[in-house]
Amino acid sequence: MAAEMALVKPISKFTNLSPKFSNPKGGFGFSYSKFSTIRMSATSQSTTNKPSKKAAKTAIKETLLTPRFYTTDFDEMEQLFNTEINKNLNQNEFEALLQEFKTDYNQTHFVRNKEFKEAADKLQGPLRQIFVEFLERSCTAEFSGFLLYKELGRRLKKTNPVVAEIFSLMSRDEARHAGFLNKGLSDFNFALDLGFLTKARKYTFFKPKFIFYATYLSEKIGYWRYITIYRHLKENPEFQCYPIFKYFENWCQDENRHGDFFSALMKAQPQFLNDWKAKLWARFFCLSVYVTMYLNDCQRTAFYEGIGLNTKEFDMHVIIETNRTTARIFPAVLDVENPEFKRKLDRMVEINQKLLAVGETEDIPLVKNLKRIPLVAALASEILAAYLMPPIESGSVDFAEFEPQLVY
């Protein structure tokens, strides 16, 4: 998964969408044990509130790993895609997708070269720290996709072999991406102990419907983040400070395809798309993902500035494009191009910074919590106001009632 699904999580934590980077070919089924460099002790209770950038490595160890792992109701998934039960399940798109995934466009793409280590050695000072964090968060997010897809591939094998195989092939992609990122970490003398992570991390549960919304958005926003970084760096090569970005163009095509698959999954379950509840959920998920990304990235402007991007402009571009893409499937999306939307996001950033500042004071926990109350309320009201902004009706033309009148 390109971007971790950060939903309804405390936004001050290190949770969210992390850009991704890649792994050597054939990363599928890589063994965790081969990462033998310094192991970061991935503590599952890493809930430090402040991603202090200037802090020492130890602080990173505690905060970085917050991107979450997801699990779902596998029995319900089996039901949803059981071809025996759902005779009308439209398999055409799935079979087309299966062919696409089997094609394996990036089979030989993720091959490293010596530029990596050299570039890593040149990265010193604060930027080095930021890069490590970036790699780590990205690796964790990709790995979390790997685990989820792998399990879905296993569980759906009997009821819907085509869908199951697609999940397995997507987990192949995620494993490659995670492995490539982990190799990147080794350039900085770190490695994530993924085996340990698998066991020690807490898993967040989402019902299938929510997994669809969340992973769809996560993959598509991941695509837009990666392609934007790639194209920006292609235009401004002087900011190309680590070669992993050069892999992004091909890499993010995987993300985009993964997103297409979730699009097909939702189309196969129109009940998740066609009523008023679906519209509310669609808006909710859009908002959660956009807000989380915005707040997270605004805490890490050094990274984006380090590669020559203006964080807020980058994020708004990604949000607008993701929203346009999402409007091809979700029944409603947010009016993110309305300038008021960005103003609300910016106010959230300000409030969030105040919240983080409270966490950094020397006050006793009780006082901190009291100080937080008005801020949390203010943040909540901004979020609610953004949620209630007039939405944009949207969806696939395959479902649209007005389709016959459409001009293409």
Added chain:
Amino acid sequence: MSGVASLSRGCFAAASKATHFHNHNAKAVALPVSANCNCNSFYSFNSKGLAPPPLPITTKYSSVVKSAVTAVDSDQLSSSDPADKEQAKRYYFVVANAKFMLDEEEHFKEVLFERLRLYGERNKEQDFWLVIEPKFLDNFPNITKRLRRPAVALVSTNGPWITFMKLRLDRVLSESYEAESLEEALASNPTNIEFEKPEKWVAPYPKYEYGWWETFLPPGSKEEAKV
């Protein structure tokens, strides 16, 4: 789907909705007749008028897809079968206005180049093209009446891939037709394509360059039976 059948040559109207063709693979000649009156878009270049197997087309994309899936292997893998010259081949396409296809959907460009790169790596003969103002559209009145012009079609002999592209692009119409040669299949009317510069371009990178699609335009007429 309109209930009015206006059939063009070669399309038989039969009556059962259930018999959507399953298998109009170039090799499988005996095709179930589609009947669904929506086959007004049928098109064939088959000048020999092979009478018996009328190849049906439905305007509904899902049915195209169904058949397409079974057709992949042969279509996809057959390199240069000499018999191809004689046999009509099926082409699948998605179509929309040029602005959408070539200017707005920048990921579309990435997908095409990615596929071309892959074909190069695997020594696979190209089986997808972009056609600007394709002639075959004349045979799809139900499409043309809903299409802004100039139009651009993505055409491929690989049906499932076109299904995938329909899923990806969404705002496109999808269909298929038969043609005897590549040249016929991809014939187009000369058209000038111009796009206005976007009013506000806020992306931190420039747009893909005008003309990127030229790589994917059909080969010159000389190259016909290459498929």
